[in-house]
Amino acid sequence: MENAHKTDTKWRILCAARNAFAEHGPANARIRDICERAQANVAAVNYHFGNKDKLYVAVLRDYLLRKLERHPHDTDVTSDSPPRERLRVFIRSLLAQFLNDDDAVSEKLGRLLTQEFIDPSSEYSSSLLEEHILPLHRLLLQILREMLPHASDREVARCALNIVGQCLHSCLAPKALRFQAPELALAPANLDAVTSFILDFSLGGIERLNGRQPA
Numbered sequence: 552m553e554n555a556h557k558t559d560t561k562w563r564i565l566c567a568a569r570n571a572f573a574e575h576g577p578a579n580a581r582i583r584d585i586c587e588r589a590q591a592n593v594a595a596v597n598y599h600f601g602n603k604d605k606l607y608v609a610v611l612r613d614y615l616l617r618k619l620e621r622h623p624h625d626t627d628v629t630s631d632s633p634p635r636e637r638l639r640v641f642i643r644s645l646l647a648q649f650l651n652d653d654d655a656v657s658e659k660l661g662r663l664l665t666q667e668f669i670d671p672s673s674e675y676s677s678s679l680l681e682e683h684i685l686p687l688h689r690l691l692l693q694i695l696r697e698m699l700p701h702a703s704d705r706e707v708a709r710c711a712l713n714i715v716g717q718c719l720h721s722c723l724a725p726k727a728l729r730f731q732a733p734e735l736a737l738a739p740a741n742l743d744a745v746t747s748f749i750l751d752f753s754l755g756g757i758e759r760l761n762g763r764q765p766a
Contacts, residue, residue, distance in 0.1 A: 561599040563589040568610050573659040577607045577672055604673040611667060611676075614660045615648075615683055622647035624690060634697040635754065641691060642718060642753075643746040649722035650739055665719070691715070698757050706760060713756070717749045 567588035571580040582603055586593055600606040624644045628637050649661050667676045668684065691711045699707055721737045737745055 560589070560591050560595050564591050564596055564599060564606070565609060565613060568606050569613070569660065570656055572607055572610050572663065573656040577604075577663070580607075582606075604675050607672070608675045608679060611660065611664050611679060612682075614657070614664060615679065618648040618661075619683070624687060634694050635750075637694050638691075638698070638714075638753070639746065639750050641694060642714065642749050643742065645687075645715070645718045646721060646737060646742060646746060646749075649718075649737065650742065661722075665722070695757070699760055702760055710753070710757065710760070714749065714753050717752070721745055721749070 564585065567585045568580070571585045571588065574580070580603075582593055582596055585606075586596060589595075596603075596606060600609055622644045624641050625637075626640055626644065628640050649665075664679075666672075667679060671677060671680075688711065691714065692707055695707045695710050695714075696702075699710065702710075721735060734741065735745055735748065
């Protein structure tokens, strides 16, 4: 599909911007350099994307969509599947989306995307949360609500944040984890092992909360 778009100006700009933002970050990447790489003029950026901030968000959106396509949150499960299995698939998918696939550009874009969720760089970044993150958050809440039928909305939300936090820690602190707990430093070879640990740990907390609730 990409080969079919090699002559498309918008596609060339997006690809050039992908590398530029990964290499220099959103603050230091220059539109002029991106256009030179894409063999396009500055007006083309404004025409297709609007401005530099919107181009940056378009790059992150493209990255996120590629990852979601490769690692969907409903692989081999349906809404009728046991919630425990759906939770396992959700955790594995979330972890897989942070794997760099031995691609330095992908790894850097993943970190930039995470940073946008923590501290958005512009008003346009919020669209990523609304389009992609909030639906996933609602999906996780739905799964946990089935597993915690007597819990308050606040407790369910805290459980969701805790599970996502475990995943993010595995993804954002790989160097530290290699010293502290090498087996939990996320890599393609141990994706299932890390998934199982986070799932088991989370299930323990869920079971404890259920034990405190009235039957």
